Amino acid sequence: MKPPSSINGQTRFVAVLGHPIAHTASPAMHNAAFDALGMNWRYLALDVDPARLGPALRGLALCGFVGVNCTIPHKRIAFREADCLDSSARIAEAANTLVFRLRRGTPFLHGYSTDGYGILAALREEFGFHPKGRAVAILGCGGAGQSAAIQFALAGAKRLILLNRTRAKALAVARRVRALRPRVECLLDPTPCDLLVQGTSLGLRxxxxxxxxxxxxxxLDPCCFLEMIYRPAETPALRLARRRGCRVANGLSMLLHQGARAFEIWTNRRAPVETMRRALRREVYGR
Ligand SMILES: NC(=O)c1ccc[n+]([C@@H]2O[C@H](COP(=O)([O-])OP(=O)(O)OC[C@H]3O[C@@H](n4cnc5c(N)ncnc54)[C@H](OP(=O)(O)O)[C@@H]3O)[C@@H](O)[C@H]2O)c1
Structure with missing residues (x-):
């Protein structure tokens, strides 16, 4: 393994905060990007108790961190803790990326959500797919499913088919979508679609x-199937969809593109996406 670049008094820091965090592949992706661009930056992984997220964020801001990513279960708390929200975070009602500033010595947290960007970029890359005028089914209306539904509605989807074990949650997502885009048809029962997104956590274990x-x-009869899970590389749902003849992809490129967007927000530089992809693949699949 390549030794980490040295840290000195000018090193700038970013981090991912989660609970747990041991599984995260984000440091590999971001540190590879910093190395490739010759930047004296490091990306850390920090396990933070959700009850202590607010003070932890402000403490990191005081320590001079540029910003952070927040992952499960912190995205909604980060949204509430932010002092100012980009429209991406307001729409998602969640923040996975924060930028820190100090205003007269007091931390000021600016929240973004790059998850919506990540899923649209992944669909374009994997299938050349854009939701405009299309019917999209989403299986699983938790945080990631809701965020995807809203993103598809804003991107001009004609119909959303929202399927969830707890039907009340699918209904709540449909209400939010209709409030944002009244013309999007929301159905809660299966009907043919162009794309199926698997957004439940089933398949992780x-x-x-x-x-x-x-x-x-x-x-549902979809042409394309996006599995949000990327570890394992092939879930039973992805296998089934492949066997039925769908074009399939797992969630690795979603992860990559949400990370690339966060990188650009922090650094104001174009993310070296192919370097980040290679580092992510190596970290997650060992190849
Ligand atoms: N690739 C990426 O970048 C990326 C990004 C975000 C998330 N993800 C993945 O997406 C998945 C969902 O994440 P999330 O943040 O939305 O999680 P979440 O908010 O906890 O939602 C979990 C979803 O899974 C459903 N579910 C859980 N157990 C189930 C079961 N036994 N039977 C049927 N449905 C079940 C839940 O249904 P109920 O509402 O009925 O509980 C809910 O819809 C995870 O696997 C996560 O790893 C990937």
Whole structure:
């Protein structure tokens, strides 16, 4: 393994905060980008108790950190802690990227969400897909599913099919979508679509049941299937969709592009996306 670049008094810091955080692949991706551009920056991973996120963020700002990423379960808390929100965070009602400033010595937190950008960039890259005028089904209306639904609605999707174990949550997402874009048709039962996004957490663990079955897939009949999970590389749902003849992709490029956008927000430099992709693949799949 390549030794980390040296840290000195001019090193600038960013970090990802989560709980737990041991699994994160983001440091590999960002540190590879800093190295490739010859930047004296380092990206750390910090395990922070959600109850202490507010003081932790302000403490890091006081220590001179440029900003942070927030991952599960911190995105909603970061949204509430931010002093100012970019429209991306306001729309998502979550912040996964913060930029810190000091105003007369007091921390000032500017919140963004790069998740919406990440999923649209991943769909363009993997399938040449844009939601405008299309029907998209989302299986799983948790944080990631809701954020995707809103992004698709804002990007001009014609119809959203919102499927969730807890139907009330799918209904709540439909209400939010309609409030933002009244012309988007929201359905809560399966009907044919162009793209299916798998956004439940089923598939993360080896013994998880498959969130899809052949009959549901036949009713949805998508051309493209995006699995949000990237570890393992192939979930049972992705395998099923592939066998049915769908074009399939897992969530690695979503992760890559949300990270690339955060990199650009912090540094004002174009992210070296291919370097970041290679580092991410090496970190997650060992190749
Ligand atoms: N690639 C990326 O960059 C990226 C980014 C974000 C998230 N993700 C992945 O997306 C997935 C969802 O993340 P999240 O943040 O939305 O999590 P979350 O807010 O906890 O939502 C979990 C979702 O999974 C559903 N679910 C959980 N257990 C289930 C079960 N036994 N049967 C049926 N449905 C079940 C939940 O349904 P209920 O509402 O009924 O509980 C909910 O829709 C995770 O696997 C995460 O790793 C990937």
């Amino acid at each position: 080896k013994d998880d049941r498959c969130p899809l079955d052949a009959s549901l897939l036949a009713k």
